[in-house]
Amino acid sequence: MxxxxxxxxxxxxxxxxxxxxxxxxxxxxxxxxxxxxxxxxxxxxxxxxxxxxxxxxxxxxxxxxxxxxxxxxxxxxxxxxxxxxAQPTFDPATTDRRFRIHVSDFTQFVLGPAVMAQTARARSKAILHFLPQAAHPHRDLEHGDADLLILPAGRVSPEHPGEALFTERFACVVWRHGPLADGPWDTARYAAASHVVMRPITAQDASAYEDTHLRRAGVERRIAATTFGFATLPSLVVGTGHVATMQASLARQLSRLWPLTLRPCPIEIPPMAQVMQWHSYRARDPGLAWLRQVMHHAAAGLTEGAAPAHAD
Missing domain, CATH: 1.10.10.10 (Winged helix-like DNA-binding domain superfamily/Winged helix DNA-binding domain)
Incomplete structure (x- = not known):
């Protein structure tokens, strides 16, 4: 042509x-x-x-x-x-579609099991490719390299549609037998501790979500170690006097695997809203509409640290 x-x-x-x-x-x-x-x-x-x-x-x-x-x-x-x-209809039980979903390891760990359970109940033959967050997620969306992004609200592009998925609170994680597991837990003790921090390798400023709020409170953390994934944070405080500030729901799950104590954040960190976003050209894609519904149903089952988010 x-x-x-x-x-x-x-x-x-x-x-x-x-x-x-x-x-x-x-x-x-x-x-x-x-x-x-x-x-x-x-x-x-x-x-x-x-x-x-x-x-x-x-x-x-x-x-x-x-x-x-x-x-x-x-x-x-x-x-x-x-x-x-684009197909006029979508049947998850007969489809051969592959969906590429960009998520953090935190979101995959917390939401992934419920998503897979939802697709299993639907007898879905769709293949879900969970891919790591990219430095420029919206470029991947626009290039057709991603079908769905799940990312913090602060990274959402105004150029494409999105929906609130769930919100996440934060907690502090310390070794159960370490010096920070007992006694008073206030801003001064938190600030004096050494910290293990997740620094996303895809973020240009390598800044964690909580950094802005800690700086506003006048807290400058003394870093003992950094890691590229959320799920590894708790393991790095075991056997130490370090503290990690992380998503409460993920911390709760991993405390079943590691000897950890969860303590409340002495500094107020607003809940982090997670949003899913897709290309504006695919707003009427019935397959993508089904996948978004699966995500919403999975998020509705989250409890405690994470909770479903509702758009205003």
Missing amino acids: RFKNLDLNLLVVLDALLTEGSVTRAARVLHRSPSAISDALGRLREYFDDELLAPVGRQLQPTPRAESLKAMVRDILVRIETSVT
């Missing part, structure tokens, strides 16, 4: 080249030969009257013209994909 004398199949090649930065890798992704990709690149260069991708070492670096085309090309392809693949 052609538009303005451009073979639209070439846009698929251009998207792969801009994403992979290599003729060989683009050929592998598109299941075509490198020579066919090189030929397509030549036709693209002729049409746009621009080099588009220039060799720098073993990589192909996009020209300014190619950079200006990158987002538009990806947007066009996502629109086409959502229009072509």
